[in-house]
Each structure stands twice: as structure tokens, then as C-alpha cells.
Amino acid sequence: MASQKTTKYIFVTGGVTSSLGKGIIAASLAKLLQARGFSVTIQKLDPYINIDPGTLNPYEHGECFVTDDGAETDLDLGHYERFLNISTSQANNVTTGRIYNNVITKEREGAYLGKTVQVIPHITDEIKRNIYSVAENNEYDIVITEIGGCVGDIESLPFIEAIRQVRWDVGSNNYLVINLTLVPYLKAAGELKTKPTQHAVKQLLESGIQPDILVCRTEHKLPHDIRKKIAQFCNVNVNSVIEAMDADSIYDVPLLMRKEKLDERVLAKLKLSHKIEPELTQWKDFLGRLKNPISEIHIALVGKYIELPDAYKSITEAFIHAGTQNETKVHIKWIHSEEINENNVEELFANMHGILVAPGFGERGIEGKITAIKFARENNMPFFGICLGMQCAVVEFARNVLNLKNAASIEMDEKTKNPVIALMPDQKNITLKGGTMRLGSYPCELKKGTKAYLAYGKGKINERHRHRYEFNNRYLQKFEELGMIASGINPDSNLVEIIEIPEHPWFVGTQFHPELKSTVLNPHPLFVRFVKASLEHKILSESN
Numbered sequence: 163m164a165s166q167k168t169t170k171y172i173f174v175t176g177g178v179t180s181s182l183g184k185g186i187i188a189a190s191l192a193k194l195l196q197a198r199g200f201s202v203t204i205q206k207l208d209p210y211i212n213i214d215p216g217t218l219n220p221y222e223h224g225e226c227f228v229t230d231d232g233a234e235t236d237l238d239l240g241h242y243e244r245f246l247n248i249s250t251s252q253a254n255n256v257t258t259g260r261i262y263n264n265v266i267t268k269e270r271e272g273a274y275l276g277k278t279v280q281v282i283p284h285i286t287d288e289i290k291r292n293i294y295s296v297a298e299n300n301e302y303d304i305v306i307t308e309i310g311g312c313v314g315d316i317e318s319l320p321f322i323e324a325i326r327q328v329r330w331d332v333g334s335n336n337y338l339v340i341n342l343t344l345v346p347y348l349k350a351a352g353e354l355k356t357k358p359t360q361h362a363v364k365q366l367l368e369s370g371i372q373p374d375i376l377v378c379r380t381e382h383k384l385p386h387d388i389r390k391k392i393a394q395f396c397n398v399n400v401n402s403v404i405e406a407m408d409a410d411s412i413y414d415v416p417l418l419m420r421k422e423k424l425d426e427r428v429l430a431k432l433k434l435s436h437k438i439e440p441e442l443t444q445w446k447d448f449l450g451r452l453k454n455p456i457s458e459i460h461i462a463l464v465g466k467y468i469e470l471p472d473a474y475k476s477i478t479e480a481f482i483h484a485g486t487q488n489e490t491k492v493h494i495k496w497i498h499s500e501e502i503n504e505n506n507v508e509e510l511f512a513n514m515h516g517i518l519v520a521p522g523f524g525e526r527g528i529e530g531k532i533t534a535i536k537f538a539r540e541n542n543m544p545f546f547g548i549c550l551g552m553q554c555a556v557v558e559f560a561r562n563v564l565n566l567k568n569a570a571s572i573e574m575d576e577k578t579k580n581p582v583i584a585l586m587p588d589q590k591n592i593t594l595k596g597g598t599m600r601l602g603s604y605p606c607e608l609k610k611g612t613k614a615y616l617a618y619g620k621g622k623i624n625e626r627h628r629h630r631y632e633f634n635n636r637y638l639q640k641f642e643e644l645g646m647i648a649s650g651i652n653p654d655s656n657l658v659e660i661i662e663i664p665e666h667p668w669f670v671g672t673q674f675h676p677e678l679k680s681t682v683l684n685p686h687p688l689f690v691r692f693v694k695a696s697l698e699h700k701i702l703s704e705s706n
């Protein structure tokens with residue numbers, strides 16, 4: 163069943179608890195293998211029943227990451243892209259819902275005619291088909307598949323059974339299981355405890371899987387005797403017990419894993435020769451600058467899901483990349499949009515050097531966002547609006563500069579007389595919620611001489627979208643006459659993708675999500691310029 167005999171399959175499972183950082187460990191291992199010259203990709207299998215996380219509230223599952231091909235995916239795919247500097251796609255994230263949907267669709271089409279459709283073999287076969295399909299084009303030497311959730315969860319069972327079977331399909335030399343586990347420290351006893359790990363591995367063994375490597379999350383160093391104990395009780399070599407201490411930055415983890423020789427263990431077990439040392443010069447260079455900033459700035463991030471910073475994961479990571487490029491530490495002040503009003507706006511933003519208004523959905527907090535934008539526009543404070551943030555900047559400009567007092571997005575006011583943000587005709591009859599927005603990568607042409615053009619240094623770009631509403635071109639001429647221009651246009655549909663105010667030091671809004679394409683090696687140019695403008699604003703305000 164395996165499509166490529168030579169592809170190596172690594173599975174990353176988790177035991178004891180969720181949230182151990184399987185995504186970061188998988189991405190770090192992939193980085194190390196990539197740095198040794200292997201082509202690697204990572205896939206995430208999520209055990210929940212939604213077809214994709216697109217319909218999930220950010221409070222439930224953090225940000226929804228969008229790929230070039232328009233898939234709405236788990237935020238771990240963002241980490242994979244930021245670490246590996248490669249694009250992922252729908253194939254890189256599969257949920258139980260999608261697996262069942264595929265099987266049920268096939269059943270209705272008659273693909274299993276006469277047969278009883280069951281979890282084993284039909285669901286497990288479909289899971290395996292999705293694992294192998296990532297390697298189909300022979301593009302990758304190694305595919306790492308992360309299994310979401312925790313071993314022992316009822317909903318993970320079909321995934322665990324499927325990966326057990328993979329070993330028999332691909333052969334034990336091409337197959338490896340890494341189990342992440344927690345080794346807690348009991349303060350009262352002054353001891354690290356191995357029992358939860360022993361039980362978690364036992365649970366995997368009950369499912370027929372012997373993990374090859376154990377990565378142990380811990381707050382204290384793992385002494386040799388503890389490693390030995392874990393090795394003995396879990397049937398692994400002592401050098402396959404890997405310590406994963408809490409790190410200052412997720413970007414330290416590849417080097418920590420290198421120190422623990424995780425990559426060497428993996429390569430040895432997969433019988434891959436590893437003559438080349440990992441080439442991590444650029445990565446280390448990034449870390450050097452990250453840890454030794456010359457300046458610091460404060461950016462206000464205005465949003466409505468700020469209680470859960472994971473809801474804005476790609477934005478905060480993009481600031482880390484762009485800050486590092488500018489040798490500047492970016493401090494983020496989270497401001498709840500519902501908190502902002504005319505009376506407190508000045509005080510709230512007084513010590514800020516730039517304002518970013520975040521993406522979002524629905525009416526809650528809109529007026530606060532508009533108030534923050536007005537403040538940025540009138541006070542020459544650098545402003546960056548993303549998706550809903552850009553739409554709010556358009557509404558603010560319409561109300562306060564074009565003098566269209568009732569201007570609104572029809573998302574907030576269906577009956578407004580001035581729908582400056584509206585639905586495109588081909589979207590009007592859509593009633594389904596899942597997967598029906600403008601999703602994925604679209605081309606955009608930049609006008610020469612604009613801030614956008616200057617940032618990208620070229621005229622043709624592609625960026626990722628996730629939204630339903632658009633700038634209403636009926637108003638464009640009026641906007642441009644009064645000082646807000648469209649600096650980026652979709653060449654196929656003529657839709658406005660970027661707005662900016664040329665007279666302002668840095669006021670840019672994008673209908674797309676630039677944060678989704680920022681990586682360690684390629685910080686996003688608009689974030690880099692926004693940080694630079696905020697730094698200049700700081701210098702200017704301090705000299706006044």
C-alpha cells in the first residue's frame with residue numbers, strides 16, 4: 163500500500179497530557195533533518211470530528227492557519243512552515259471528520275458495495291491512504307506525522323491502529339515512533355517522577371506500538387539514573403531517552419534537540435547515513451539577533467480574542483521574525499477592542515509605537531477598533547490593519563474623512579446606506595459556513611512608489627486570504643481623491659487587496675493575511691517595514 167518504498171515515516175505521539183508541544187518537537191526534528199540535506203514534510207492528524215478547524219471558535223483551538231491551496235488547518239502547520247520555510251497544503255492536516263466524510267462519500271458512491279463499512283479496515287485504510295498521499299510525488303525523503311491529542315483518548319484509537327499497521331506496510335527500517343511524555347517534578351518529594359511515562363508507554367504497548375524514542379518534557383535536567391529507569395521500564399535504549407527542557411523561545415528547540423542528539427538517533431534507527439553535519443548557520447544567526455536586540459518597541463495588538471494569545475499565533479511569530487530582522491525586541495500590549503472608547507483611547511495608546519488591528523469576525527468590538535484606527539491616523543502613529551483590521555480602517559476613513567456617517571461593512575450592518583465593505587455577487591447565495599470564504603493564495607499587483615511596493619521590492623505578489631467581505635469598488639475613486647489609495651489590486655477580479663494613506667508615515671491595511679507567510683528565514687516584508695516605521699516613530703517621539 164505504501165506508495166514509495168524509500169520514504170521514511172516518523173510518527174510523533176503524545177502521552178500523559180496534551181499540550182506537551184508535539185508540534186514544536188516535530189518541527190524541530192524536521193528542521194534538523196532538513197539541515198542535513200533531507201527533504202522533509204510534516205503532517206498533522208487531528209482526532210476531532212469537525213472536517214477542518216475553519217468553523218471552530220479561536221477560543222477552542224487557537225488560530226486557524228490557512229495554506230496556499232486554501233485549506234483551513236491546525237495552527238501547528240504554521241510552526242511547520244515557519245521552521246522549515248516550505249509551504250504545506252490540505253494533505254498536511256487531516257481530521258477524523260475528513261476521514262469519515264471521505265469514507266461515507268465512497269460508501270454512498272457504491273465503492274464498498276456489498277460490504278459492511280467498519281472502523282477496521284475502512285477507516286484505518288483511509289487514514290493510511292492520507293498518510294501515504296503526502297509522499298506520493300516522491301518529493302520527500304522523510305514524512306513526519308504528528309497525531310493530535312493523547313494516546314489513550316477514545317477518539318485517537320483508529321489513528322493509533324492505523325500507524326501500527328504502517329510498520330507492516332513499509333518495513334521496520336522505514337518506520338519510527340517518537341512518543342512525547344511528561345516527567346513531572348514533585349517539589350515536596352524533591353524528585354522527578356517516571357511513573358506517568360511508564361503508564362503512557364504501557365498504553366501504547368497495549369495498542370501494539372513500541373515507541374523507538376521517548377522525548378521527555380521536563381522542568382529539570384534528567385539525570386542518568388532517571389534516563390536509565392525510563393529506558394528499562396519502557397524498552398528503549400538509554401540514549402533514546404531524550405530530555406526536552408522548557409526553552410526561552412520555541413526557536414531554541416532545534417538546537418536543544420541537536421544537543422540531545424535526537425536527529426542522530428532518528429537517522430541511526432532509520433538506517434540513513436548521516437555524514438553531513440546539520441547546516442544551521444542562518445538559524446543560529448537568527449537566534450543570535452533574537453537574543454541580542456539593540457532596540458525595543460511597544461506595539462498595541464487590538465483584537466477580541468486576546469485572552470488566548472494562540473488565537474493570534476502567526477501574528478506574534480511574524481513580529482518575532484520582523485523584530486529580529488530589525489534587531490529590535492517587539493513587546494506586544496494586548497488590548498481588547500471592547501475596552502477602547504473615545505475617552506480612554508489616548509491613555510491606552512500613549513506609550514505605544516505602533517498599532518495593529520487584528521483579523522476577526524462579527525460585530526463585537528468593532529467600534530473600539532475603529533476608535534483605535536482613528537487615533538493612529540490622526541496622530542501619525544504607524545498602523546497595520548489585517549483583514550478585518552483593514553476593513554475597519556476603510557469604514558473609519560469613510561465615516562470621518564469621506565463624511566459618510568453611516569458607512570459600515572455589511573457584516574455588521576446589513577442595511578447600511580453606505581456599504582463600503584460588501585459581499586461580492588458570487589458570494590451572495592452561499593449559505594453554508596464551512597470552507598466557503600475566499601480562501602488561499604491569490605495574486606496581487608502593487609502600484610509603484612507605494613509603501614507596499616517599497617516593502618516587497620517588486621510588483622507582483624501572492625498572499626493568502628480568509629474572508630467573506632471585500633472593499634466595495636463603487637467608493638474607490640472617492641477614497642483615492644481624499645487620500646486613501648488602493649496600492650494592491652487583484653489583477654483577475656480587480657478587488658482591492660491593500661489600502662494605504664500616502665500622507666501618513668505608515669498606514670497600511672491588507673485584505674489578505676501576511677502573517678501566514680512569515681518564516682524565520684523569510685520575515686514578512688510588511689511586518690519588517692511596520693516594525694521599522696514603529697521604531698522610527700519611537701525615535702521621533704522621544705526627540706520631541
Ligand code: GLN
Nearest residue numbers: 521522549550629630631
Ligand atoms: N470578517 C471579515 C470577513 O469575513 C474579516 C475576516 C478576517 O479578518 N479574517 O470578510
